[in-house]
Amino acid sequence: MTHLSTWYRTVSHTSLAPVRWAAAWARITFFGAVMVVRAFSPRSYGPETRYNLARHMYLDTAPILGWFTVLIALFTLIITRIVIVTSESYGLSQYALEMVVRVLVVELIPLTAALFVALRCTIPSGAALVEMRRMGHFRTLHRRRLDPIAVEVLPRLMAGIFACITLAALSCVVAGVLAYFAVWGFTSAGMDAYMHTTGRVFSPMFTFIFCMKTLFFAIAVSVIPMASGLNNIEDDGSRESAALQGLVRMFGVLLVLEALSLVGNYI
Amino acid sequence: MAETTPPPPSHEPPKPPPKAPETPVSKSEPTGRNVPVRNLELKATMLLAFTVALIVASALFLLRARGYFEPKQQLYLIADNADGVVAGMDLTFSGFAIGTVKKASLNEAGQVRVEVDVIRKDAKWLRTSSVFTLVKNIFGPAQLRAYSGVLTDPPLPDGAERPVLRGDFNEEVGRVIGATKDVLDNLNQITSENSELNRSMANLQSFTQKLQGRRGALHAIFGNEEDARKLVQAVERANVAMAEIQRLAQRGDRFVQHADTRVFGANGIADDTQASMRQLQGLLTDARGSLQRVDAVLKEAQGAASNVREATADLGPLRAEVEANLRKIEDMINDLQRKWPFAKDRKIELP
Numbered sequence: 001m002t003h004l005s006t007w008y009r010t011v012s013h014t015s016l017a018p019v020r021w022a023a024a025w026a027r028i029t030f031f032g033a034v035m036v037v038r039a040f041s042p043r044s045y046g047p048e049t050r051y052n053l054a055r056h057m058y059l060d061t062a063p064i065l066g067w068f069t070v071l072i073a074l075f076t077l078i079i080t081r082i083v084i085v086t087s088e089s090y091g092l093s094q095y096a097l098e099m100v101v102r103v104l105v106v107e108l109i110p111l112t113a114a115l116f117v118a119l120r121c122t123i124p125s126g127a128a129l130v131e132m133r134r135m136g137h138f139r140t141l142h143r144r145r146l147d148p149i150a151v152e153v154l155p156r157l158m159a160g161i162f163a164c165i166t167l168a169a170l171s172c173v174v175a176g177v178l179a180y181f182a183v184w185g186f187t188s189a190g191m192d193a194y195m196h197t198t199g200r201v202f203s204p205m206f207t208f209i210f211c212m213k214t215l216f217f218a219i220a221v222s223v224i225p226m227a228s229g230l231n232n233i234e235d236d237g238s239r240e241s242a243a244l245q246g247l248v249r250m251f252g253v254l255l256v257l258e259a260l261s262l263v264g265n266y267i
Numbered sequence: 268m269a270e271t272t273p274p275p276p277s278h279e280p281p282k283p284p285p286k287a288p289e290t291p292v293s294k295s296e297p298t299g300r301n302v303p304v305r306n307l308e309l310k311a312t313m314l315l316a317f318t319v320a321l322i323v324a325s326a327l328f329l330l331r332a333r334g335y336f337e338p339k340q341q342l343y344l345i346a347d348n349a350d351g352v353v354a355g356m357d358l359t360f361s362g363f364a365i366g367t368v369k370k371a372s373l374n375e376a377g378q379v380r381v382e383v384d385v386i387r388k389d390a391k392w393l394r395t396s397s398v399f400t401l402v403k404n405i406f407g408p409a410q411l412r413a414y415s416g417v418l419t420d421p422p423l424p425d426g427a428e429r430p431v432l433r434g435d436f437n438e439e440v441g442r443v444i445g446a447t448k449d450v451l452d453n454l455n456q457i458t459s460e461n462s463e464l465n466r467s468m469a470n471l472q473s474f475t476q477k478l479q480g481r482r483g484a485l486h487a488i489f490g491n492e493e494d495a496r497k498l499v500q501a502v503e504r505a506n507v508a509m510a511e512i513q514r515l516a517q518r519g520d521r522f523v524q525h526a527d528t529r530v531f532g533a534n535g536i537a538d539d540t541q542a543s544m545r546q547l548q549g550l551l552t553d554a555r556g557s558l559q560r561v562d563a564v565l566k567e568a569q570g571a572a573s574n575v576r577e578a579t580a581d582l583g584p585l586r587a588e589v590e591a592n593l594r595k596i597e598d599m600i601n602d603l604q605r606k607w608p609f610a611k612d613r614k615i616e617l618p
Binding site: 198 | 307308310315318322324325328329331332334355357
């Protein structure tokens, strides 16, 4: 790790911009891979890590769960209403629910959840990591024989992934229920048709791509800000620089993931 | 990463890590404010359980929506072209999806073999006489439909193989365009200057002009005003005749009323006839008595006649006796005449 860091610093300070850009992405990729491996390693979860993980999981997710659900509910009602009215005006109301499910549940909600978690949790966490490094907190942890990656970084990363998945799952369920009521009203008469439409949309490959997209969204919005916060040495090392770098890179990755999922689903 | 410090042994009680320096920057993250959370592990565990339950419930819902928990039976549809057939498309019956296309492949004969999973509880709508169609519309995906005309036929067995009738809009478009071109050619011929339709329209125009004339439709029908005028006069005469007939009918009605009064009224002919009938009945009764008496007289006369017949029968022998006596008397007279003084010279003198 020390060797890689040295190599990265050398490349970052002496190379041209494209090389520095490639080196930064390589660093982020390597960091993400290492963090995934450490996330699956039981040795990473010491008492301090578990405490921090529980704290970040709860405080990153629970306070925003209600607000985000209400926001998504309103968003769902508006979008569903627009789609239904438009489809009815063109005589295509039989495709309204399928379109709502495909556009809203599958495409928009995971992206919205990822962005919400990024802006609310992971980007501030990345900035906080920069601040901790600046204040020497990591060195303090080292002196106390604690791994700062396991104690401070891994809980934030796992909490970000968890928050993203939880918000996406809850929002998809709420959006699905609201879409049903928006189409059929407060009756159970349309349950068979709704289940049939939902089942037809969520084919095995479609479901797999949806799950993978949501998972990679969560990983992207959690890993990239942390990596930027830990490796912002090519600039002045400020919090704003780390946040901005993380935001730009994260948007780029989200865009690529969304494009890949659309290609997998519809091409 | 190689310099990672191993975590403390697990037998040590968990202790919170050293707190990060509290700065305005670190306060920007949700956990930045070092606010203690009561029952943190329990709440985190419940949140994790909630998320897992949400995902598991969603997965179960999707599995049920895709019919993984429902028994199915197989149906194989044979088509000549797989265009429009995709895995996952519905087999519908009366607009309700009862099955899903599992896959399409070619069989040994080079035909398309479409494997359909039919939900067993909905398989009752498929009968041995069911017809399957694959319709490809201009909008939307192709639609696979089943039609069961006779629901009393035996149900379709599991693994049955049936042909599917195809209807492709794009294939039909060519034929429709050709037929439309023929129709347009015919229309051009019909609407040309010397066409029958044009002449008919001209005739129709003169007809309508006559209709608008003074004699109206009659002029249009007869073609000249003289005949139309005659028909109008005939109609007027018919009206007069009808009025006369009506007047006669009124008179006949009055006549009938009068006759009714005279015949069926008080002291009318009917009453007189009834009295006459009664008298006639009395006369008939008297006549019957007279006839009975005549019958008795006839019986007596019949007895007298029988007596006369017997007497007549006795007259025969009496007559014979009288004739015999008369013959004897004649013979005696003849004898006397031959005797003297009564004898006569009987000689015949010839001329």
